[in-house]
Amino acid sequence: xxxxxxxxxxxxxxxxxxxxxxxxxxxxxxxxxxxxxxxxxxxxxxxxxxxxxxxxxxxxxxxxxxxxxxxxxxxxxxxxxxxxxxxxxxxxxxxxxxxxxxxxxxxxxxxxxxxxxxxxxxxxxxxxxxxxxxxxxxxxxxxxxxxxxxxxxxxxxxxxxxxxxxxxxxxxxxxxxxxxxxxxxxxxxxxxxxxxxxxxxxxxxxxxxxxxxxxxxxxxxxxxxxxxxxxxxxxxxxxxxxxxxxxxxxxxxxxxxxxxxxxxxxxxxxxxxxxxxxxxxxxxxxxxxxxxxxxxxxxxxxxxxxxxxxxxxxxxxxxxxxxxxxxxxxxxxxxxxxxxxxxxxxxxxxxxxxxxxxxxxxxxxxxx
Amino acid sequence: xxxxxxxxxxxxxxxxxxxxxxxxxxxxxxxxxxxxxxxxxxxxxxxxxxxxxxxxxxxxxxxxxxxxxxxxxxxxxxxxxxxxxxxxxxxxxxxxxxxxxxxxxxxxxxxxxxxxxxxxxxxxxxxxxxxxxxxxxxxxxxxxxxxxxxxxxxxxxxxxxxxxxxxxxxxxxxxxxxxxxxxxxxxxxxxxxxxxxxxxxxxxxxxxxxxxxxxxxxxxxxxxxxxxxxxxxxxxxxxxxxxxxxxxxxxxxxxxxxxxxxxxxxxxxxxxxxxxxxxxxxxxxxxxxxxxxxxxxxxxxxxxxxxxxxxxxxxxxxxxxxxxxxxxxxxxxxxxxxxxxxxxxxxxxxxxxxxxxxxxxxxxxxxxxxxxxxxxxxxxxxxxxxxxxxxxxxxxxx
Numbered sequence: 053x054x055x056x057x058x059x060x061x062x063x064x065x066x067x068x069x070x071x072x073x074x075x076x077x078x079x080x081x082x083x084x085x086x087x088x089x090x091x092x093x094x095x096x097x098x099x100x101x102x103x104x105x106x107x108x109x110x111x112x113x114x115x116x117x118x119x120x121x122x123x124x125x126x127x128x129x130x131x132x133x134x135x136x137x138x139x140x141x142x143x144x145x146x147x148x149x150x151x152x153x154x155x156x157x158x159x160x161x162x163x164x165x166x167x168x169x170x171x172x173x174x175x176x177x178x179x180x181x182x183x184x185x186x187x188x189x190x191x192x193x194x195x196x197x198x199x200x201x202x203x204x205x206x207x208x209x210x211x212x213x214x215x216x217x218x219x220x221x222x223x224x225x226x227x228x229x230x231x232x233x234x235x236x237x238x239x240x241x242x243x244x245x246x247x248x249x250x251x252x253x254x255x256x257x258x259x260x261x262x263x264x265x266x267x268x269x270x271x272x273x274x275x276x277x278x279x280x281x282x283x284x285x286x287x288x289x290x291x292x293x294x295x296x297x298x299x300x301x302x303x304x305x306x307x308x309x310x311x312x313x314x315x316x317x318x319x320x321x322x323x324x325x326x327x328x329x330x331x332x333x334x335x336x337x338x339x340x341x342x343x344x345x346x347x348x349x350x351x352x353x354x355x356x357x358x359x360x361x362x363x364x365x366x367x368x369x370x371x372x373x374x375x376x377x378x379x380x381x382x383x384x385x386x387x388x389x390x391x392x393x394x395x396x397x398x399x400x401x402x403x404x405x406x407x408x409x410x411x412x413x414x415x416x417x418x419x420x
Numbered sequence: 421x422x423x424x425x426x427x428x429x430x431x432x433x434x435x436x437x438x439x440x441x442x443x444x445x446x447x448x449x450x451x452x453x454x455x456x457x458x459x460x461x462x463x464x465x466x467x468x469x470x471x472x473x474x475x476x477x478x479x480x481x482x483x484x485x486x487x488x489x490x491x492x493x494x495x496x497x498x499x500x501x502x503x504x505x506x507x508x509x510x511x512x513x514x515x516x517x518x519x520x521x522x523x524x525x526x527x528x529x530x531x532x533x534x535x536x537x538x539x540x541x542x543x544x545x546x547x548x549x550x551x552x553x554x555x556x557x558x559x560x561x562x563x564x565x566x567x568x569x570x571x572x573x574x575x576x577x578x579x580x581x582x583x584x585x586x587x588x589x590x591x592x593x594x595x596x597x598x599x600x601x602x603x604x605x606x607x608x609x610x611x612x613x614x615x616x617x618x619x620x621x622x623x624x625x626x627x628x629x630x631x632x633x634x635x636x637x638x639x640x641x642x643x644x645x646x647x648x649x650x651x652x653x654x655x656x657x658x659x660x661x662x663x664x665x666x667x668x669x670x671x672x673x674x675x676x677x678x679x680x681x682x683x684x685x686x687x688x689x690x691x692x693x694x695x696x697x698x699x700x701x702x703x704x705x706x707x708x709x710x711x712x713x714x715x716x717x718x719x720x721x722x723x724x725x726x727x728x729x730x731x732x733x734x735x736x737x738x739x740x741x742x743x744x745x746x747x748x749x750x751x752x753x754x755x756x757x758x759x760x761x762x763x764x765x766x767x768x769x770x771x772x773x774x775x776x777x778x779x780x781x782x783x784x785x786x787x788x789x790x791x792x793x794x795x796x797x798x799x800x801x802x803x804x805x806x807x808x809x810x811x812x813x814x815x816x817x818x
Contacts, residue, residue, distance in 0.1 A: 069565035070483060071613060073606040074511040077598055080519045081588060090587035090596065094705040105589050113589060121441040123550070125448040125455075126527040126536045133520035142520035146540050148584065148631050155589075173439050189543060192465035193441075193458070194491060194507065194550060196473040201465065203441040204433055211436035236723035237543040242635040242731075270765065276726045303725050307766075309475030316469040329635050331627035332698045333675050336634050336731055350466040351429040374673055374698070406728055 082143040082155045084113050100220050101176035102162055114156040116165050118174040119185050119210070119217055122150040123193065123203055131172065139165045149185040149227075151178050177218035181225055183364070184217070186210060188230040189237045191249070197302055198232035199249035199319040200348050206230055208352040209247070212361050223371040223380070226364060227328070234301050244377035245360055246324035246339045253315045254298040259285040261310035274307045299405075321346045321356050325363060325389075326378030334379050340386075342393070344400035359395075366393045385419050427459055429466040448536040454551060455535045457501035461493060479506055479554055481561040484613045487571025488557055504553050505535070508560060509546035509572040511580050511612075514602040515588055516541060525567050533560035544620075545582035545631075546572035576615040576766065581605050583623035584630040592700060593625030594643030594713040595741040603745055608752075617759055619769060621748075626709065627697045633721070633732070638769045639752070640718040640732040641744065647710035648690040649699075655706035656686045670699050714740040717751070720770035730770040737792040754785040777804075 078086065088107035095105040103115040120128075132152055136144040140156040147153060152174070154165060166176045178184040186209065189195065191202030209228070216222060229240035232249040240246040262268070268289060272280050279297035283290055293304075293311075304311045323346065327339030342363065346355045363377075370392060371380035381389045390397045403411045433442045445462075448455035461472050476490040489507040496503035510526065530536065530549050533556040539548035547569075552560060561571065572580035581604050584590070586597030601623045611617070622633030625643040633640035660666050666686060671679040678692035679699065686706075688699075700707045717739060718732035739747045755769065758781070763772055773781045782789055791797075 068482075068562060070570070071609040072565055072568065072570045073609050073612075074513050074570060074602065075522070075568045077514040077517050077588075077602060080513050080517040080522060085588050090593070092587070092589065092591040092593075094591055094708070096705070105591070115589070119439060120540065121439045121444060122539050122541075123441040123444055124538055124540055125444045126531055126538065127447045128444060129523055129527050129538065129540070133523045136520045144518055144520070144523075145585070146516040146518075148516075148545075148582075150540065152540070175437065175439075187543070190539075192462055192471050192473075194473065194505070196471060196475050196491070198471045198473075201462075204430075204466070207433050207436070207438055207440060207442075210438035214437040217438075234723075235725055236729075238636075241723055241729045242632065273765075274726075301725060305475070306725075314471050319469070329629050329632045331629065331634075331696050332701055333673055333696055336629070338729055338731070348469045350469065351432045373669060374702075 080143070082113065082141065082157070084111050084157050085143075085155065087111065088113070097180055097220075098162070100182060100218050101179055102166070103179060104159075112157070112159070114159055114162055116154045116156065116162055116169070116176060117147065117151050117178050118153075118169045118176050119178055120150055120152050120174060121203065121207065122185075122188065135165065135168065147178075147185075149178070149187055151185050175214060175218050177220075180220040181222045182217055182220045183213050183222070183226045183228060186228045186230055186247075187238045187240070187243075189232045191232040195232060197235065197305060197313070199251050199302075199314070200232050200321050201350060202230050202232045202249075204351055205247060205321070205353045205356055208354075208357050209360050212357050213364060216364065222364075222368055224374050224376045226367070226377065228360070235306070240324070241338050242327040242329045242336060243339050244325065244327065245363055246327065247356060247360065248322045248324060250320060250322050250345065251300040251302055251313045251315065252318040252320070252345065253300065253313070254279075254293050254295045255302075255304055255311035255313050257291060257293060258310040258312070259288070259290045262290040262308070263288050264310075266308035266310050271304055271308045271311070274303045276301060276303065280304060316348075320348050321353070323356070323359050323363070326376075326381050328376050328378055333374070334376075334382070337378055339378075341401050342389075342395055344398060363393055387419065425456060425460060427463040430459065430463050445537065452536045454501040454505065454553075455537055457499035458505065458535065458537070458551060461495065461499045461502055464495065464498070473505075479504075479557065481558050481571070484571060485615045486574040486577035486613060489574055491551070502551065505551040506554065506557060507551065508534075508549040508557065508564075509542065509544065509574055509580065510549060510564060511570050511572040511605065512541055512545055512547050512582075514583050514598045514605070515585050516545070517588065526564070526569060529560060529563045529567065533563070544572060544574075544580050546580050570609075571613065573612045576618045577613065578608050578611040578617065579620045580612065581608075581621040581623065582631050584625050586623075586625040590625060591704065592628065592643070592697070592709060594645050594709050595625065595715050595744055597623040597625045597641075597643070600641070600744055600748075604748060607749065617756065617763070618766065627695055628701065634718060635721050635731060636723075637721050637732065638719065639748070640721060641715045641748065642718065643709075643713065644695060644716040644738055645710035645713045646738055647712040649688055649693065649710055650708040651686065651688065652706050652708075653685065656703065657684075659703050659706055664702070670702055673698050673702075712740075714738055715744050717747070720768075720773060722768045722770050727771065727774065730774075734793050735787065737790065751785070758784040779804075 091108045101117045143155045186206045188202040226244045228245045229243040230247040231240040277297045279294045283292040302313045323343040324339035325342045430442045474492040474494045479490040480488045535551035537550040542548040583597040583601035586593040619638040621639045622637035666681045676694045678689040717736040719735045721732040
């Protein structure tokens with residue numbers, strides 16, 4: 053147990069406190085981490101989800117990493133806190149991919165903790181060449197602009213890919229991310245596999261609401277293709293949308309609630325591949341379009357799950373050691389990627405936005 | 421059972437090996453009716469394939485212009501407990517480190533004032549306290565600050581800065597990412613809580629970039645070393661003896677082709693190294709970043725909205741570790757000044773640079789152009805030559 057300075061408050065606190073910023077992280081650091089801060093020498097993998105970091109001093113800190121659904125109840129948080137007390141003096145952290153990590157100084161406690169986590173339904177893994185947790189957004193759980201749900205797809209995809217979370221047998225890392233609309237809260241645009249919620253219909257203009265809730269000049273300026281024009285409807289100022297120019301980005305809805313985008317029939321999911329953030333070997337890069345549209349099919353989105361699993365399996369079978377998705381595709385070329393995965397190449401795969409010509413094949417380098 | 425509480429579609433997401441968010445919502449719903457209505461409304465979204473949240477309204481705590489995301493149901497008559505269901509973004513401790521009692525403190529407060537549901541963590545890195553009513557925002561906020569926690573950024577405010585685990589538990593961290601991030605977060609409290617500019621700062625300790633700063637941050641500070649990779653020949657031999665194919669898995673994968681393995685000795689032509697991290701990742705015991713450490717500053721990453729996604733690009737190739745904080749503050753103040761005058765509403769820094777041109781932007785913030793900033797010089801001849809004002813050849817910045 054780690055004591056923390058708290059003021060238990062009944063009802064209204066005495067004095068209003070603001071602008072204090074986050075608590076200093078130092079008071080939450082395991083004593084071994086505090087002692088060896090900045091003095092780590094190397095690390096070893098002890099198997100999926102288990103790491104050992106060795107300090108210059110010879111001290112060793114052990115990490116046990118488990119997957120979580122990101123959306124957690126306070127009861128599960130308390131369970132994690134109890135586990136931390138039981139196994140590691142109360143010290144834990146979370147990763148940038150929503151995994152929970154327990155920090156131990158006693159290696160004998162690693163396996164019992166792993167067993168207890170697994171029995172409680174939290175798989176241990178996500179390290180090295182595994183598929184770590186899917187970074188994702190709120191979806192229908194808590195966002196107004198979502199073109200699809202996030203948690204439901206993530207759960208369905210990870211149910212099928214959990215073997216690759218608890219094992220590290222892939223040629224390289226696979227980072228999967230999901231964003232429920234083009235705003236992309238999260239780095240989905242640089243993921244090995246990105247699952248992206250999309251609209252495919254222009255916004256519906258609620259002429260009754262536009263003058264009440266929107267600044268028309270801001271609304272017009274929000275459109276990247278200039279598809280929104282001022283218009284007078286029933287004697288009142290409003291806007292009209294040139295539908296052929298709409299590419300369904302939803303930015304108008306972000307600035308004006310009177311232009312809703314959500315459409316149960318047409319909204320869905322697109323799949324993107326080959327992006328990366330790390331600089332290891334090749335430079336960071338954007339994900340490229342693999343599948344322009346798959347339907348929203350809750351609760352388990354079978355078409356999306358099948359498409360992602362297929363891409364993972366084809367990659368796992370064909371990529372060479374250390375190759376990330378994009379590096380593998382670099383080597384074999386896009387025509388072979390589409391052939392091996394059986395994904396249809398369509399007119400939608402050819403870019404027609406601002407820098408489109410940069411993505412055309414501008415050489416005679418070609419494989420037959 | 422009440423008809424609206426039946427969740428036949430969502431119930432199907434309770435099975436399977438991956439932990440279930442539906443189970444989590446149900447656990448919270450056992451003691452909190454709002455979590456029950458959230459489940460009901462989500463079931464309706466699953467039935468209709470459509471979102472049921474309205475556009476966020478402006479709600480917040482006294483004196484802050486960020487940190488609360490307003491959320492209202494569009495079917496409040498069916499699910500009155502989530503008629504308003506706002507989110508509090510709580511600034512996480514840097515590096516997402518916790519002691520168990522700190523978690524209990526936060527979530528005891530959240531049990532009293534909210535839905536009992538949370539994200540650990542949100543995309544911004546904040547602790548997301550998911551869903552409460554307007555009247556509970558201020559009491560929850562006051563209890564949180566009493567307990568030593570504060571809100572993060574949202575909307576047009578500086579977003580909560582985030583950092584990788586850095587020197588707390590990583591041998592590759594070339595500077596103290598957590599220390600710098602914590603300092604910067606406290607320095608810009610006013611900008612975080614009262615919208616001045618909608619920028620994101622992210623701090624990674626090495627080019628592996630575990631917080632995706634190059635993809636997501638307006639200002640990406642990524643750890644870098646300048647001297648030679650530290651090499652332990654005995655450990656290299658250990659890896660080779662253990663079966664690592666050093667030629668194939670290390671040398672052949674080096675993007676700079678600056679490594680040579682003769683079967684016994686690994687040599688690195690360090691001036692040719694591009695600091696990609698591959699060889700260090702494969703042999704962490706044998707190869708380590710050099711001793712002259714600091715960071716590379718890159719600028720401008722963002723997601724696609726509005727004119728397409730942008731990755732950060734190099735602004736300052738190397739800043740010594742001891743100078744990172746001061747350099748960052750100076751840089752931000754110069755960009756801020758320019759942005760104040762020329763920036764548009766909601767405009768990210770990459771969009772500003774695209775609009776005015778990188779060269780004009782560099783003039784404005786007083787940085788000299790260096791070749792490290794570009795993948796290649798321009799390949800079009802449309803050069804905006806400047807007027808010769810003082811007899812020089814035009815390449816001064818007057």
